[in-house]
Amino acid sequence: MRRQILALGLMFVAAFLGAQQPGKMLLLGSTIGPIDSGVVGALEDAYEKETGVRVRHVGAGTGAALEIAKQGSVDLVLAHARALEEAFVAEGYGVGRVPLMYNDFVIVGPAADPAGIRGMKGALDALRALAAKGAPFITRGDNSGTHVAERDLWIKAGLKPAAPWYRLFEKGALGNAATLAFTDAQNAYTLMDRASYLGARKNIRLEVLVEGDEVLLNHISLILVNPARCPQVDHAGAAAFLAWLTAADKGQRIIADFGKDRYGQALFIPESREWKAAAPK
Incomplete structure (x- = not known):
């Protein structure tokens, strides 16, 4: 609503x-x-x-x-x-x-990277690793292009992410900057386009952990x-x-x-x- x-x-x-x-x-x-x-x-x-x-x-x-x-x-x-x-x-x-x-999407997350996905070449493998470890992942969930792209990647990975580790940002319709700020505050992971990440980088601690895959x-x-x-x-x-x-x-x-x-x-x-x-x- x-x-x-x-x-x-x-x-x-x-x-x-x-x-x-x-x-x-x-x-x-x-x-x-x-x-x-x-x-x-x-x-x-x-x-x-x-x-x-x-x-x-x-x-x-x-x-x-x-x-x-x-x-x-x-x-x-x-x-x-x-x-x-x-x-x-x-x-x-x-x-x-x-x-x-x-441009391209990247998977960002905490610098400490508790799920251990940093540097993984395959974005789908990285998502599987996040799911296997129950690492907190934030979704915009608003049928935006970013959300659709993220949803498609989970499907390609053969997964159906769900709570409690898969979390909806209820204000996702506010956009990518707001989603990144919320993800940062939750010490979580998310999928984001590179331009949005670079624009918000000075205000968050999140780091690019997975990039360069053609599916992104x-x-x-x-x-x-x-x-x-x-x-x-x-x-x-x-x-x-x-x-x-x-x-x-x-x-x-x-x-x-x-x-x-x-x-x-x-x-x-x-x-x-x-x-x-x-x-x-």
């Missing part, structure tokens, strides 16, 4: 903002991790500076963001849960699924809301913004450089078709 109330509140905010300057503002429903990292704001600011078009975002887990989009309260969606995205498109609410960027890749996509289902959306404006985001010399270049000045590494890797086509052969 709490998540439903949150989603309804976000729908109201989106509808309110969209009504302020019709034709002059685009609304993006975005998963929270890229917002927390700062890359969404950087892209919005650069687009406004170049085109004069304002873009503002409504942040929610992927599941909630897609529900907001079904109401026509946003013009496009930034998401990272492929199964949910494909269902959204198949139901007629979205126009295609366009690759934008990716975190692909982030764009979806235009279908004007046939939601005629109030600014489809042309959203399509122009999408084209800018995926252009090799525009949004993709900003993504490729974002984070290097603060963290010494880019937080995301561009993945649009245009970026790949422009890459040296």
Whole structure:
């Protein structure tokens, strides 16, 4: 019920903002991790500076963001849960699924690492070790992209995690930073995208313990809301913004450089078709 109330509140905010300057503002429903990292704001600011078009975002887990989009309260969606995205498109609410960027998930936990998973090469083996030892593990449990990815990994590992060691963060809909803070306070483990971890690192003691496995890749996509289902959306404006985001010399270049000045590494890797086509052969 709490998540439903949150989603309804976000729908109201989106509808309110969209009504302020019709034709002059685009609304993006975005998963929270890229917002927390700062890359969404950087892209919005650069687009406004170049085109004069304002873009503002409504942040929610992927599941909630897609529900907001079904109401026509946003013009496009930034998401990272492929199964949910494909269902959204198949139901007629979205126009295609366009690759934008990716980073990776990591398993973080206490520096002492009582479960002994540090440095394990296989993320699934690490999850099995956590389950076998009953190590406290925090789940967002909110049908966000992070939660969906975590749930899929447990399935791939052949496990059904359960209490008492598998613990739901009841305020998981608040996002990754809040989840990391709660996990840190519980001296527990969790799955998190690297950008969110780096953004919160100075405020927590958790360390990256397992990384680099291919199953941990975190692909982030764009979806235009279908004007046939939601005629109030600014489809042309959203399509122009999408084209800018995926252009090799525009949004993709900003993504490729974002984070290097603060963290010494880019937080995301561009993945649009245009970026790949422009890459040296």
